[in-house]
Amino acid sequence: MQAITDVSLAPxxxxxxxSETLLRLSPVDLIxxxxxxxxxxxxxxxxxxxxxxxxxxxxxxxEMTAWVAxxxxxxxxxxxxxxxxxxxxxxxxxxxxxxxYWIGAIPAMVFLAIVMIPFYYISKxxxxxxxxxxxFGEPARALSAISFGLMTVLMSGINMYAMAVVLKxxxxxxxxxxIWVSSITVALYVTLGGLLSAIFNEVLQFVLIWLGAxxxxxxxxxxxxxxxxxxxxxxxxxPTQDYTHxxxxxxxxxxxxxxxxxxxxxxxxxxxxxxxYWTTDFLVVQRVISAKDLRSAKLAPLIxxxxxxxxxxxxxxxxxxxxxxxxxxxxxxxxGGEAAAEALTHGQVLHTYDEVxxxxxxxxxxxxxxxxxxxxxxxxxxxxxxxxVSAFATVWTYDIYRxxxxxxxxxxxxxxxxxxxxxxxxxxxxxTAYLALHAHxxxxxxxxxxxxxxxxxxxxxxxxxxxxRATGPGGFWGLLAGTxxxxxxxxxxxTVPSAVRYIALSPAAKPMxxxxxRALWSGLICASVTVLVSLGTKPKTDAELAGLVxxxxxxxxxxxxxxxxxxxxxxxVVSLAFVxxxxxxx
Amino acid sequence: MHRPGMLxxxxxxxxxxxxxxxxxxxxxxxxxxxxxxHPLVLAELHAGIWWGGxxxxxxxxxxxxxxxxxNG
Numbered sequence: 001m002q003a004i005t006d007v008s009l010a011p012x013x014x015x016x017x018x019s020e021t022l023l024r025l026s027p028v029d030l031i032x033x034x035x036x037x038x039x040x041x042x043x044x045x046x047x048x049x050x051x052x053x054x055x056x057x058x059x060x061x062x063e064m065t066a067w068v069a070x071x072x073x074x075x076x077x078x079x080x081x082x083x084x085x086x087x088x089x090x091x092x093x094x095x096x097x098x099x100x101y102w103i104g105a106i107p108a109m110v111f112l113a114i115v116m117i118p119f120y121y122i123s124k125x126x127x128x129x130x131x132x133x134x135x136f137g138e139p140a141r142a143l144s145a146i147s148f149g150l151m152t153v154l155m156s157g158i159n160m161y162a163m164a165v166v167l168k169x170x171x172x173x174x175x176x177x178x179i180w181v182s183s184i185t186v187a188l189y190v191t192l193g194g195l196l197s198a199i200f201n202e203v204l205q206f207v208l209i210w211l212g213a214x215x216x217x218x219x220x221x222x223x224x225x226x227x228x229x230x231x232x233x234x235x236x237x238x239p240t241q242d243y244t245h246x247x248x249x250x251x252x253x254x255x256x257x258x259x260x261x262x263x264x265x266x267x268x269x270x271x272x273x274x275x276x277y278w279t280t281d282f283l284v285v286q287r288v289i290s291a292k293d294l295r296s297a298k299l300a301p302l303i304x305x306x307x308x309x310x311x312x313x314x315x316x317x318x319x320x321x322x323x324x325x326x327x328x329x330x331x332x333x334x335x336g337g338e339a340a341a342e343a344l345t346h347g348q349v350l351h352t353y354d355e356v357x358x359x360x361x362x363x364x365x366x367x368x369x370x371x372x373x374x375x376x377x378x379x380x381x382x383x384x385x386x387x388x389v390s391a392f393a394t395v396w397t398y399d400i401y402r403x404x405x406x407x408x409x410x411x412x413x414x415x416x417x418x419x420x421x422x423x424x425x426x427x428x429x430x431x432t433a434y435l436a437l438h439a440h441x442x443x444x445x446x447x448x449x450x451x452x453x454x455x456x457x458x459x460x461x462x463x464x465x466x467x468x469r470a471t472g473p474g475g476f477w478g479l480l481a482g483t484x485x486x487x488x489x490x491x492x493x494x495t496v497p498s499a500v501r502y503i504a505l506s507p508a509a510k511p512m513x514x515x516x517x518r519a520l521w522s523g524l525i526c527a528s529v530t531v532l533v534s535l536g537t538k539p540k541t542d543a544e545l546a547g548l549v550x551x552x553x554x555x556x557x558x559x560x561x562x563x564x565x566x567x568x569x570x571x572x573v574v575s576l577a578f579v580x581x582x583x584x585x586x
Numbered sequence: 587m588h589r590p591g592m593l594x595x596x597x598x599x600x601x602x603x604x605x606x607x608x609x610x611x612x613x614x615x616x617x618x619x620x621x622x623x624h625p626l627v628l629a630e631l632h633a634g635i636w637w638g639g640x641x642x643x644x645x646x647x648x649x650x651x652x653x654x655x656x657n658g
């Protein structure tokens with residue numbers, strides 16, 4: 001999930017303040033960055049030979065091992081604003097930001113692996129909208145495919161713009177140069193090798209992200225005197241705020257810097273937004289259904305979950321280290337977007353929360369390591385963009401073009417269409433990036449729009465998989481009602497800000513809480529409408545639902561496997577580790 | 587995934603890490619021999635040297651284990 005903070009506001013401000021750059025690269029840093037670009041392009045050219053059929057291009061031949069599928073599943077999520085945005089969130093909100101990596105991810109990934117993957121995999125669908133077609137019929141597929149396709153390329157463009165602004169601020173690179181170089185690189189390697197190339201590069205990018213960012217946390221902890229030393233420094237700097245506990249301050253909206261309570265985190269984030277994103281966003285689900293068999297497909301999200309639990313070490317910890325090492329008692333070194341804008345009107349350039357990661361990078365990393373750190377940031381940007389573009393190509397080709405315009409073309413024709421729409425998707429993304437360059441507010445709208453579709457889609461897919469009485473009209477109208485209600489609630493609060501007291505159940509709720517509660521309500525509305533309409537319409541027979549719904553699908557037994565080879569065993573291990581982390585950081 | 591003649595992604599990763607390791611180790615040694623006028627925080631840890639060494643070790647492992655002609 002993308003960071004939902006004033007990240008979206010920051011680039012516009014940063015751009016104006018970018019008269020001096022944050023970091024300076026040495027020749028060895030530049031060589032490291034150039035080597036990275038040459039490698040990802042080389043992989044794309046190399047894999048073109050192996051990408052001949054539609055199954056190769058759109059689903060990587062369904063031959064991925066659990067490890068490769070699992071790592072790319074996670075890397076595709078490490079999108080443009082993920083690293084810097086969440087490090088900035090950690091600086092602003094403290095360790096509460098880790099909820100987006102723990103309760104906001106792990107239960108959903110385990111649920112995907114154990115409950116939902118069998119239906120995606122056994123139905124042999126090419127996409128999530130494709131599953132909706134099989135389960136609910138063409139209208140539900142059309143609604144979800146068009147909304148997903150549109151929002152994916154828009155998000156890709158927004159992310160591209162944000163990346164270019166970051167490179168401008170951090171390195172002084174020309175914004176148009178960054179947009180075109182990164183997008184042409186991604187377009188080339190995805191067009192050449194399709195999902196196969198995207199996945200291979202995502203695994204590479206995953207490794208680089210870790211190796212580039214890990215050192216900041218290690219050296220930071222050494223400087224702070226370990227975890228306890230860091231916590232003590234934060235308490236010294238801000239004795240009235242609790243930045244280092246994840247549940248203790250969630251009793252009420254006023255007790256924590258995020259302005260949210262446990263209901264919003266558990267039900268809004270954990271039960272709806274996270275479930276919606278990790279189980280129905282095709283950007284990530286596509287990586288899992290490319291696995292070579294059902295067991296690998298079930299293991300992939302569990303491998304992803306194990307690593308996801310560790311990501312706070314390279315994303316959240318640098319933010320906390322910033323609170324400990326950059327700040328002085330009672331004074332934040334970094335400020336929010338609005339404060340930076342205010343200072344800028346007086347000619348003063350202040351650094352924003354989102355710059356905490358590059359600032360910590362500059363603090364600890366010299367020549368070579370700096371290049372590796374910047375490569376990690378660029379790799380994060382590109383893996384997210386490639387994820388968007390490859391998912392868009394599949395949904396456009398199979399769920400829009402083939403379903404609505406040309407049903408019976410050859411496989412080669414669809415592969416060709418996939419390649420062309422990869423280029424088309426990148427061009428639309430570039431157009432969106434240019435639009436954002438001239439109208440910054442579009443970033444806020446597009447990011448919020450994207451969230452409108454996630455929660456209702458989860459309600460629709462979940463009922464489709466688990467409740468055989470759900471009907472086609474029920475699925476379609478539930479999805480539509482959930483989506484429209486999310487848009488309606490958003491518009492209501494935009495026009496009448498005090499309405500947040502009804503949406504988030506408290507006048508003290510901040511935007512993050514509003515997002516969580518809006519998702520919760522839209523998911524509930526979607527489920528309610530689906531149930532009501534389904535009960536009034538004719539259901540499909542069990543035979544028609546075979547392979548699609550619990551109770552009508554024969555799921556292969558894993559009883560013959562040793563315990564340690566069974567996904568359910570690893571789901572238990574991951575779940576126990578998740579609970580242990582909650583207790584440790586309570 | 588295994589297709590006849592296809593190189594593993596881990597082989598590519600190994601090669602890149604090896605190259606990065608050599609570059610970073612070299613830069614780290616250079617800084618050690620002639621320290622910059624404005625050293626970084628905790629420059630005395632010489633992170634470039636040991637991190638470069640770690641990358642070389644990882645790069646060698648993946649390059650050798652997943653080299654062409656050998657199924658990893």
